Amino acid sequence: MSTNAITTQKVNFKVFRFNADKDYLPYYEDYSMDVTSEEVVLDILNRIKWDHDGSFSYRRSCRHGICGTCAIKVNGRSTLACKESMTEMIKVFGNELTIEPLSKKRAVKDMIIDKADFWEKHEQVTPFLDAEIDETPTSENLVTPAEANALDEADLCIQCGACHYACPVVELSDDFMGPAAFAAAYRFEADVRDGNESRLTDVNQMGSGVWDCVKCFECAEACPKEINPIEKIGKLHNMLFQSGQADSNVATRHAVGFEKSIKRVGVLDEGGLVLYSELAGIVKHMPVAIKMFSKGKIVPPWGITKSDNLDEIQKLVKSSSTAKF
Amino acid sequence: MGKLKYALFTGCTAKQSTPEQMMSTMAVADKLGIELVELTEASCCGASHLQDYDDFLSLVLNARNIAYAEKHGLTMVTICNTCQLNTAMTKHRLDNNADLKARVNEKLEEVGLVYAGTSKITHFLYAIIDDFGLDKIKEMVVTPLSQFNIAPFYGCHNIRPSELQNETHDTPENPYNPTSLDDLIIACGGNTVDYDEKNKCCGFHAELQAPKVAAALTGNAIAGAMDGNADWMVTPCPLCHLKLDTQTHHASVAIGREVSLPVLHMQQMIGLALGCPPETLGMKHHVTKVDFV
Numbered sequence: 230m231s232t233n234a235i236t237t238q239k240v241n242f243k244v245f246r247f248n249a250d251k252d253y254l255p256y257y258e259d260y261s262m263d264v265t266s267e268e269v270v271l272d273i274l275n276r277i278k279w280d281h282d283g284s285f286s287y288r289r290s291c292r293h294g295i296c297g298t299c300a301i302k303v304n305g306r307s308t309l310a311c312k313e314s315m316t317e318m319i320k321v322f323g324n325e326l327t328i329e330p331l332s333k334k335r336a337v338k339d340m341i342i343d344k345a346d347f348w349e350k351h352e353q354v355t356p357f358l359d360a361e362i363d364e365t366p367t368s369e370n371l372v373t374p375a376e377a378n379a380l381d382e383a384d385l386c387i388q389c390g391a392c393h394y395a396c397p398v399v400e401l402s403d404d405f406m407g408p409a410a411f412a413a414a415y416r417f418e419a420d421v422r423d424g425n426e427s428r429l430t431d432v433n434q435m436g437s438g439v440w441d442c443v444k445c446f447e448c449a450e451a452c453p454k455e456i457n458p459i460e461k462i463g464k465l466h467n468m469l470f471q472s473g474q475a476d477s478n479v480a481t482r483h484a485v486g487f488e489k490s491i492k493r494v495g496v497l498d499e500g501g502l503v504l505y506s507e508l509a510g511i512v513k514h515m516p517v518a519i520k521m522f523s524k525g526k527i528v529p530p531w532g533i534t535k536s537d538n539l540d541e542i543q544k545l546v547k548s549s550s551t552a553k554f
Numbered sequence: 555m556g557k558l559k560y561a562l563f564t565g566c567t568a569k570q571s572t573p574e575q576m577m578s579t580m581a582v583a584d585k586l587g588i589e590l591v592e593l594t595e596a597s598c599c600g601a602s603h604l605q606d607y608d609d610f611l612s613l614v615l616n617a618r619n620i621a622y623a624e625k626h627g628l629t630m631v632t633i634c635n636t637c638q639l640n641t642a643m644t645k646h647r648l649d650n651n652a653d654l655k656a657r658v659n660e661k662l663e664e665v666g667l668v669y670a671g672t673s674k675i676t677h678f679l680y681a682i683i684d685d686f687g688l689d690k691i692k693e694m695v696v697t698p699l700s701q702f703n704i705a706p707f708y709g710c711h712n713i714r715p716s717e718l719q720n721e722t723h724d725t726p727e728n729p730y731n732p733t734s735l736d737d738l739i740i741a742c743g744g745n746t747v748d749y750d751e752k753n754k755c756c757g758f759h760a761e762l763q764a765p766k767v768a769a770a771l772t773g774n775a776i777a778g779a780m781d782g783n784a785d786w787m788v789t790p791c792p793l794c795h796l797k798l799d800t801q802t803h804h805a806s807v808a809i810g811r812e813v814s815l816p817v818l819h820m821q822q823m824i825g826l827a828l829g830c831p832p833e834t835l836g837m838k839h840h841v842t843k844v845d846f847v
């Protein structure tokens with residue numbers, strides 16, 4: 230890109246404005262600016278403040294994608310303002326851009342939000358190395374490259390909150406810990422030096438636990454550090470099963486139910502899975518199930534077409550299983 | 555262009571709760587002259603849940619499914635977003651980790667199979683766009699859907715994580731502003747509805763453990779489409795379809811507003827535009843009545 234000439238184009242910005250001290254409702258201010266191809270989103274925030282309205286407020290500190298304070302939303306997309314290029318934003322969204330804080334309902338002043346929920350949830354996962362340290366060690370405490378790799382870059386998190394406020398479950402449920410807190414829990418659970426005994430149980434039982442993720446991958450898409458929080462959530466699920474801490478609930482039975490069905494018929498027996506997952510809770514699904522049945526949408530257990538070469542599948546389930554429930 | 559031929563991984567839903575999707579897939583493939591060889595040996599892909607319990611087993615089973623497509627020497631076509639994600643994710647992980655691939659192949663050897671990594675894996679939507687071409691669809695339209703406002707609902711697992719998704723098809727898709735389904739609607743002569751929820755989640759995967767959240771997501775999606783003046787919605791994912799079509803009552807309760815719209819599978823929409831008889835498209839299998847055909 231460095232050989233490309235710098236280009237300029239006109240962009241219309243709709244910018245979220247709100248001052249909790251005096252405004253009853255937020256409003257949007259329009260700014261039209263010439264944007265050059267080498268600018269980042271933070272340059273635009275600066276120019277609004279310097280050239281248009283000195284009261285415009287936002288957080289930033291390092292300008293290098295390290296402090297994690299500058300995350301905002303552009304056209305609904307969580308983004309780290311100091312890292313995101315304007316060229317990319319224009320490429321994706323065109324020349325009409327809406328600039329908003331990470332969470333409109335948590336806005337305090339313009340782009341600045343009250344991030345308390347993020348930090349409270351973060352704190353609940355014991356986000357630090359919990360270890361008995363010998364104060365006068367006689368040898369170095371070595372961590373092998375393989376052990377370090379097990380963190381899978383979860384240690385690169387800058388707590389910017391981009392994933393947290395992109396998560397639809399966080400938006401709808403105060404109980405859900407959110408992708409960043411789970412990624413932090415994984416970061417320390419995966420660390421060989423950590424000796425904390427309760428973190429995993431906490432993660433499983435606090436709030437709505439680790440199972441309510443809808444698997445939308447919004448967090449993976451939003452993270453400027455490519456931490457892939459949902460992948461870490463999956464690993465926490467695996468850890469819970471491996472350590473025998475996964476208690477029997479509708480979510481764990483739902484995951485295990487797939488193996489049971491595959492072992493039996495190769496494919497998924499949809500009705501059987503819901504029954505196995507819900508147990509007596511199945512009754513609440515009856516009204517919808519009756520409607521579905523009347524439309525030919527429910528295949529009874531004896532009507533399911535089994536996979537061909539089912540013996541192969543059964544053999545593989547036996548030989549490749551690594552988990553127990 | 556020679557005749558297009560793919561190995562079809564139907565997934566479990568098309569064979570059970572969305573029979574209309576299976577019917578319309580076959581009807582449309584027939585109309586387009588695409589040959590689909592059904593992988594009848596395939597197992598369930600684990601639907602992104604088995605891997606939470608047993609990641610390695612999930613890899614082995616998915617690799618087995620892909621191995622059958624490879625045996626045919628064909629690209630694998632999926633008709634469910636979640637099948638696409640799980641299968642493509644397996645391929646990505648095995649192709650980028652020789653050690654993992656060897657461990658998986660050690661298991662597959664026990665049943666006389668091998669995963670080589672030679673087959674592409676793509677969703678039917680992208681097979682149509684990349685290989686068949688929307689221009690050709692446009693030429694074949696006999697009943698343009700011009701009187702309809704159609705709201706595209708993309709489904710997470712076709713657009714995110716974008717890095718993986720964009721490895722599997724040629725036409726780039728941006729998860730924040732996806733265009734493939736809009737383009738398909740336009741090719742069928744319809745008017746696309748732009749609304750905030752078109753690239754959001756329907757909540758399907760947490761329906762059992764987090765029913766309120768899941769229902770609210772479904773409700774928001776249908777409400778967004780209704781506010782955008784949609785006559786109906788269309789989706790490439792049978793799981794999204796189940797949620798949007800059968801869960802309108804819970805969705806309405808969750809968001810405190812009566813919401814409901816007919817929801818078509820992408821294949822049904824193409825079928826209508828190409829003049830497939832409606833009975834071959836399974837419209838009677840919908841819970842929310844398709845009242846316009």
Ligand code: SF4
Pocket residue numbers: 392395396397398399407408441442443444445446447448449458459462
């Ligand atoms: S994948 Fe899970 S944690 Fe990540 S944003 Fe979606 S619901 Fe939230």
Ligand code: SF4
Pocket residue numbers: 385386387388389390391392393408409412451452453454455456458
């Ligand atoms: S995981 Fe990524 S997006 Fe989430 S807080 Fe950490 S750096 Fe930000």
Ligand code: SF4
Pocket residue numbers: 443444445635636708709710711712754755756757758759791793794
């Ligand atoms: S939109 Fe919902 S059902 Fe469709 S793939 Fe995403 S999570 Fe699954």
Ligand code: FES
Pocket residue numbers: 288289290291292293294295296297298299300309310311312
């Ligand atoms: S200003 Fe520090 S991360 Fe952007």
